[in-house]
Amino acid sequence: MFWSIIAANKRKTVILVVSMGIFLLLMGYFIGMAVAGPAHRLAGLGGITIALIIWVVMLMVSFWGSDRLFLGMSNAREVDRGSWPQLFNVVEEMKIASSLKKMPRIYIVDDPAPNAFAVGKSENNCAICVTAGLLATCSRDELQGVVAHEIGHILNRDILYLTVAATMLGSILIISDVFLRSRWYTPSVRFGSRSRSRSAGRLGAVVLLAAFLLAILGPVLARILYFSISRKREYLADATSARLTRYPEGLASALEKIGAATARLSSAPSSIAPFYTVNPYKQHLSSSPFATHPPLDERIRILRAMSMGAGYLDYMKAYVEVTRRRVALVQPSELLDAERVEIRGSSEDAGTTRISQAAVRKRTGDMIRALNDFAFITCPCGMKIKVPPEYSAGTIACPRCSRQHAIPRADSGDLGLILSQRSLFSETQHFSQETTTKKVRGASQVVSKIPGQWQEITCGTCGKSFELSPAFKASQRRCAHCGALIFIETPHLTSS
Known part of the structure; x- marks a missing residue:
């Protein structure tokens, strides 16, 4: 755990709240003076009061209602273990690996674009949200990498910082937008700064100019600050994912699929774009100051450069090698006692094949339905x-x-069968957990086919499982893993 990062996040959160608050008060003062005119001595104080009220309300929302707000804006719905057992298993594995205090709540957005995000300001109250497109597109290893990335944000207290920063940025945008719109639609505001006195008129012009500059440039500068700090946190979350899964290729492959997806995440407001694993508005393709995430290609190359291990030190070495930057993401003292983490192999079968885009779209549609x-x-x-x-x-x-x-x-049990492991992570969809009675014919295995059902069959030679669809009519099949021949006996069906 990067304790210095957590401590730094807390300090930055306090600094951000205070600096944003001061900026809001300045905006309130000058906008109040511009609206009422310099002749009104209490105009600036009134503007400060209004800005302070907006600040306090937004701050309260960020601490007590931001989770529900963000999940509601994304049209996310909470799911149970009975409906999504494999997704729960992946999250539970990463919860145990990370020593997270409490199991995160799990939400799903019925959107075909693959992506994910996390909310929650502490380990005791957090949630992970994935899209149906992510479940349909990613293998188990890839989904594990994405979930571990989001848990990394929770562990590093990034969600707390991003939540407060987003609401403070929202406060500035509200005040700026109200003022700029009022200049066009409210005649009294448009001419409120005029005065009979020439000196007062000059002062009013200066105040009006300052108000305009703050209203126009303020949101721009606040966005640059907000996005620049959030980019660094993505690297640390990637490092945490590699450490928890011990398989950097899982997240790298998932990022590659998310970046290559043609579907756009329609349920993602721009205000919560930094919360996602990959920016849903494709800003990851550039290195501009307004990009919420580091370049996606760079993140993938760093993960794939971790050839010697999956620990934090291995990620930092790969980071320097790929980016050519000498600025450390963490203090070197935190890496002195970093334990060695070996890279594990893929958990997928050797015979697993990549599914086509048409199959992904069909699978995503079934999940959304x-x-x-x-x-x-x-x-x-x-x-x-x-x-x-x-x-x-x-x-x-x-x-x-x-x-x-x-x-x-429909109930959760039926949904769980429809959305079982093999419908999420393999070539075919799985609708039944029925097992078969096995016989042996010499050195070969013989199974009886169950009419009208999807059927799981376990190879007696290697122990790997595969499935038969209701339309399967052949008399034999070879195991894709070991090549063993399995005979399929189909009972005679009589019409009812």
């Missing part, structure tokens, strides 16, 4: 029927074979 209470029915003929919640009839006919099906009531 499941989140919105669609019923999923698999007909024995192999047709998968997706019934919207507005469908009021109790039965539905299969469009392929005309077989009638009762429409089940």
Whole structure:
């Protein structure tokens, strides 16, 4: 744990709140004088009072309601373990690896663009939110890397800083926007600074100019400060992810997929863009002062340069090697006792293949439909029927074979089967956990196929599992992992 980083974050938070507060008071003073005119002695005090009220209200919101506000702005919904067991397992693994005090709440946004973010100002009250697109796109190792990245933000107290900074920036934007709009739409404000006295008129012009400069340049300078500090925190969260997962390639591959995605995150307001793993507005492609994240290609190259280990020291060496910067992200004294962390291998099967973009889009659509209470029915003929919640009839006919099906009531258990591990992280979708009775024919394995269901079969030679779809009709199949031949016995079906 980077204790100096946590302490520095606390100091920066206090400095930020105080400096933003002073800036707000200055804006309030000059805008108040510009609105009422220099002749009104209490105009500046009135402006300061209004700015102070906005500051206090926004500060209270940032400490007590920002989590719900950000999750609500993103249209996120909380999910339970029964619906998303594999996602919960990944988060729980990273919670244990990081020694996080409390299990984060888990939210999902039904958006096809892959991304994630975390909220929460402490380890006891935090949440991780992922999109349906991320679950459909990423393998288990990649999802683990993204979750560990977000937990890194929580551990390093980055969420607290970003929350306070975002609300302070919002206060400045509110005051600036109200003043600039009032200059155009309120005649009394437009001419309020005029005076019969020439000296008073000059003073009014100076005050008006200062108010305009603060209203125009203030938000720009505040954004640059806010974004520049948030960029450094992304490097530290990447280092924490590599350390927790012991597999830097997982996060690197996930970042690559997120950056290459064509879908745009429609549910992400620009004000919370710094909270995401990758900026949803594609600002990661540049190194401008307004970029909320470091260049994505640079982050990926740093992670893939960690060839000797997955520890913090290995990340710092890769950071210097890739960026050619000599400015340390952390104090060198914190790395003296850093333990050696070996890189583990991939947890995916050797025979795992990458799925096509069409399959990703289809899978994402199924996840979003499941989140919105669609019923999923698999007909024995192999047709998968997706019934919207507005469908009021109790039965539905299969469009392929005309077989009638009762429409089940969706619950968390059914959703958990639809969105099980193999529907998230492998080539096929998994709809049943039924196992089969195994026989042995000489040196080969024989299994009986269950009609009309997706079926999980475990290879008797290597122990790896694969699935058969309801439409599978061949009499044998080879295990993709070890090549063992497995015979499939299909019982004779009689029409009902």
